[in-house]
Amino acid sequence: MSRAPGERAQARAAWVFLAPALLLITTFFFLPVVTGLALSLTDFDLYSIGHPDNIRMVGTANYRALAQAPMFWSALKNTLYFAFVGAPLSVLAALAAALLVNSRLTKWKGFFRTAYFAPFVTTLVAVAIVWKYLYHPRFGLLDAALGAAGVHAIDWLGNPMWAMPAIIVVAVWRSFGYNMLIFIAGLQRIPHELREAAELDGAGLWARLRHVTLPQLTPTFVFVGVITAIGFFQLFAEPYVMTGGGPLNSTLSMVLYMYQEGFRWWRLGSAASIAFVLFALVLVVTILQLLWRREET
């Protein structure tokens, strides 16, 4: 009997504790998402900002216009290229680094772990500027090193074929240390008995890796791959700083395209529709992962 008032007090306290955070998240995240969907169905542009009466509902016209726009297809293609080449490279580098750092023979584990992870905490804009100089065709250290090996200088960021791979290298450099930490955590969760049993059976390093370690890491693998790909879909600062989306739009990403449409040309309706195409991409990958997990369990 005496519990009821106590429970009511608790429920009241809970909502008081939740109120500020929920108010902010609702007002500045959930509502804008819903508004964004509505916005993508309007012709909201520069002229609508001063006079909201000018806004008209245009149905799916923005989406249909996107489908007609070569810029949009470039941005989509580049983003998929970046994510589906870059993310696997980042995951593989992370796995290799985790296996090496986590090896029983490795000394100074703390140093190597920090050295590989350090790029991840750096400011993207700042390191993009540094890499831009490293890639410089005349003064850059990369071409100087290649020159010493007899390779002709390449204008990495000025060549439509090389600009995206050059940006992928920066993204892999910056992201793999984070993924490595997750792999190390995954490796440490593998029961010791499994490895010892394999050793007793006379399994060599390679056999143990193939038949024990990697299968045990599969869930970690999928998780890391998915969050990396989703993060890579949101590519923005690297092309903004290093190439401006060029040359010939070869590094124009979805988010950069959205930014240009929205905040350079103030075509907010069109920009909102780009944002929702990005959302759809993220959603598809997330759903695929959930389906995979259901299959597993």
Added chain:
Amino acid sequence: MKRHRAALIALHVALGLAALGTLFPLLWMVSGSLMATGEANSFPPRLFPAHPTLSHYAALFTRLNVGRYFLNSVIVAGGATVISLLLNSMAGYALAKLHFKGRAQLFRVLVAGLVIPAQVAMLPLFLVLQAMGLVNTYVGAMIPAMATIFGIFLIRQYAMGIPDDLLGAARMDGASEFRIYWSIVMPVIKPILATMALFTFLSTWNDFLWPLVALTDDAKYTLPVALAGLAGEHVQDTELMLAGSVVTVVPVLLAFIALQRFYVEGITAGSVKQ
């Protein structure tokens, strides 16, 4: 024994080369920032300054107003960190430990929101801030980081581990719910608070797209926004821009190195949710 030794050396050579690869751009950034004007663009390229100089740092802070941008970054990242610690911990604790109707449903809605990329909210958010007169203010720049679903989630997972008896005993003693949160829960969840503080500070300090949108006046720019602008104007001044990069990167790198224990634990905790 010999084979073992060879493997040991090969392993450490591989580890060392990889570490050189990851650290090289950062080391070169520092080295180049200390070179005389034009030295980083010499041919053949140089790795170390002939006569180290701090003149580019002096130019940044006297001529280019970088002290102002630095202060803006400290205000935005520091403010967002303090506010998010308070709001996320209250909400995360309530979701973990207080009983109320609709708790499970609320949690499910929040987790579903984690799937939505921040860019989807960005354009309407700008219009909302404009209507509220918050464009080009520190508050506007902090808003997306003030309360986050991920932060609430992180705190909730950790706070689930608080024994109910501890809270029950305090209630028996007549402590108010706020007192319980402040004097009992907060000290217990300190490790995850440290993790979250570091996450929030680093991500707000490093964030580029949102402050680029929300801050329209040069005097309010955070370091990354200012740096991206300067890099466009001073393309030829390699050493100067490297110094600017150092000023931007060093605070977060130091914060990370000092507190990396919490960071690493947080990443592990965050990935366990899967």
